[in-house]
Amino acid sequence: MLPTWSQDSYLQAWDFACLAHRGQVYAGHAAGVEYDYLNHPAAVTMEVIHALAFHPEYDGNLAVQCALLHDVLEDTQTQYATLLAVFGQAVADGVSALTKDASLPKAIQMSDSLHRICQQPREIWLVKLADRISNLQYVPPHWGAAKAAAYRDEAQVIADTLGAACPSLLQRLQEHIQRYA
Template identity: 45%
Template sequence: MPTPVDVYRRALDFAARAHAGQKMSGSELPYLLHLAHVGAEINFALENEAEGFDENLCLQVGILHDVLEDTDILPEELAREFSEEICLAVQALSKNKKLPKAQQMADSLHRIKANSKETCLVKLADRLVNMSPPPHYWSAARRKAYQEDARMILEVLGGTHAYLEARLAKKIEDYSNYIGEEDGGQ
């Protein structure tokens, strides 16, 4: 049976190829860094509270969570390389771009909650990582909407993992520092 480190490295190698050349939003840093941060959050969360979670599933889904939404990888390829279970979790984490933007988050959260608690944990870790300082070009309204989406994620996925939920709640509170009345928090 592969160790969590083996699983993490295999998923990271696949994600590195899939996301090759992509950069983090508002940065020159490679997108792979975001995936490594999500993996680290998952790892620390599971060190804190692992009972009842499939660690290998959490790590793989965490590293692969954007390959269907942000690359040319097809679900069939992901399922073939990893498993149908991983593919379904990543599909749940991927926004349905056919829906109006205003409906995409609620739809995704519904599918995440219906998938598995591991998928819920990944979404919490992903949003926790994404609650870093927003790009300078985001308006105050966009920053506020992002904070509200984070609140919805926390509310819908509450009861998944107390450690991640507490960290995300604190990040949501701190994110208010980036929201100014007129200047976008700058």
């Protein structure tokens, strides 16, 4: 079966994400270790590409581009209007839904984002599931037990809310939730 996404759409989003996230790093699982930020969108996209093999009915270009771009509005200077002009309405709206609204109190940002994601096509749901799978690889070394437990609990809310979009991603997320400590 042929993939439902194209190399050209992947490369367009990859190049954009590389430029947008240029110079960004994040802490690794060991103290003093840093990774290039692009490692994260690449890991999310890998999860999405794998899930697309089980869902040929999904628009792979939408899912892959949103996976690669999912943090550009939240973590870079990129504006919605730029995404709209470069990638079109569906990608811009998907990335926007995946972006926490920083103007809201932190306690309700995730529920607001999940509400907006639920109004998007299921391809966007895949991206959020894959994003949390990637984020549950390890507990950041500077987090305490309470913060890690809250993050794990939030992951379960994501699983419960969006898991119907993809049983294979739901299963992977549940496995990561169980291991996360």
